[in-house]
Amino acid sequence: MSALPVPLYAPLVLFDEWDEDCGQGRRSVVLVATMVVLVALTVVSWSDRSAASGLLPLDIAVGVLACGLLPLMLRRTVPVALVLVVLAVLSPAATPPATCGALLVAQRRPLVVAIAVGLAGVAGHAVQGLWRPTAGLAFVWWLVLAVVAHAALVASGALTRARRALLVSLRERARRAEAEQAQRVAAARSHERTLIAREMHDVLAHRLSLVAASAGALEYRPDASPEKIARAAGVVRAGVHQALEELREVIGVLRADGTDPAADRPQPVLADLSALLAESRDAGAVVHVDDRVTDPAAAPVTTGRTAYRIVQEGLTNARKHAPGGPVHVRLEGGPGDGLLIELRNPVPGGPPEAPPGSGTGLVGLAERAQLAGGTLGHEITPDGRFRLHAALPWPP
Known part of the structure; x- marks a missing residue:
């Protein structure tokens, strides 16, 4: 074989x-x-x-x-x-x-x-x-x-x-x-943390500007009545306490891995603007409001949150750059008409003391408005006022 x-x-x-x-x-x-x-x-x-x-x-x-x-x-x-x-x-x-x-x-x-x-x-x-x-x-x-x-x-x-x-x-x-999935997760996590940091910038800047305004009133008006001094001191104390709480929250969120639902903060809506304006008045700011919004509670969540942040940042900038000056806020719109926001405050005549800040507030507002499908602009008007205006969508 x-x-x-x-x-x-x-x-x-x-x-x-x-x-x-x-x-x-x-x-x-x-x-x-x-x-x-x-x-x-x-x-x-x-x-x-x-x-x-x-x-x-x-x-x-x-x-x-x-x-x-x-x-x-x-x-x-x-x-x-x-x-x-x-x-x-x-x-x-x-x-x-x-x-x-x-x-x-x-x-x-x-x-x-x-x-x-x-x-x-x-x-x-x-x-x-x-x-x-x-x-x-x-x-x-x-x-x-x-x-x-x-x-x-x-x-x-x-x-x-x-x-x-x-x-x-x-x-x-x-x-x-x-590897691509890990990169997408990392990018999404970074994006979420950027959004959280932006939210905290707006919140903390507003809160600390209120504290600064109230502390300035105590410094420059030593002859004020004890009631006004106590009221301003209460605003300072409450503002510092809230600022510390919010700072603690943002540090905790940024340290987390982004998967804990409990770390998400409740987001403001358009109906919360009245409380924001009242808070500014309590701190001594002069705020005039022309509110022509038909149904604030019906505003979309994104539109309401963006509008709140725009007004909040506008009030913060007014306190920084034109302390004591009146701020005029105009809101107009409704379902199907969109939402128009306008803030006006006087521009100081002399060079103001440079307030602390990153200088990115208006840039962040423009990004917010664009992400919400709207537009935002600002300019100095002929009568010497700073005008911040935005148009946001409001579907019927």
Whole structure:
């Protein structure tokens, strides 16, 4: 019984299934051990005829040399596979290692190279079949079996290589998807914290400007009645307390991971403007209001919150840059008509004392209005007043 190439690649397919999970040394040991067994079986099956023709030493030498080349084939796949094809021409003992070489080339190299090595293997076994024919098997059938076996080896190796490439691609896509997801989460978290910081800027600036105005009244009006002094001191105390509470909240939110719903602050709406204006009057500000809003409670949440922040920042700027001056606030609009906001306050004649601040309040207001679908502008009017105006959407 001769050693045909047809069944000899089956153990190597199994070997390939765990090829990626084993080290180079362990793969070499398993490959050499498998091939030694197959080469030994091939030499034994040909021993009678080889001994009769005096070729048994050649078979043994070729088998030992072929097995010795196998560890090198894991690093130099194509050259060693071609050497094994040449050895297969000399002896059937090299058939198992030669078929192993064809399979590994197909698994590790492009399809064109694998086909070329497969054709070389078919040619080598064709020469072997002419020189040392198999008893009971015509040369034509031997050639057909060699072609089928090498075609199966090339196809199996190419499929394995394609599967590996697909797995690598999927792993890379999964890694990129995880990285992109992490970036999106980080960007969303950064965006949310920016919004929170902007909210806190508006709130704290308003609160501290009230405290500064009340403290200024205490400083410049020492002759005020005890009732007014007590009232101003109460405003300062309450303002500082609220400012500390709000600062504690924003620090806690910015330290959190952004996933705690309890960290979200209740957001103001348009109906809260009356309380904001009353708070400014309590601090001593002169605020005139022309409110022509038809139904403040029906205002959209985004529109109401943006309007509140615009008025809040306008009052804060007036206290900073024109302390003691009257502020005129006009609100007009309703469902389907939009919401118009206008604040006017006098511009000081001389250079005022520079108040502390980042100078980004109006920039933040413009961004708020744009995000809400509206517009915001400011200018100095001909009569010497600072005018802050905004138009916000209010769907019907």
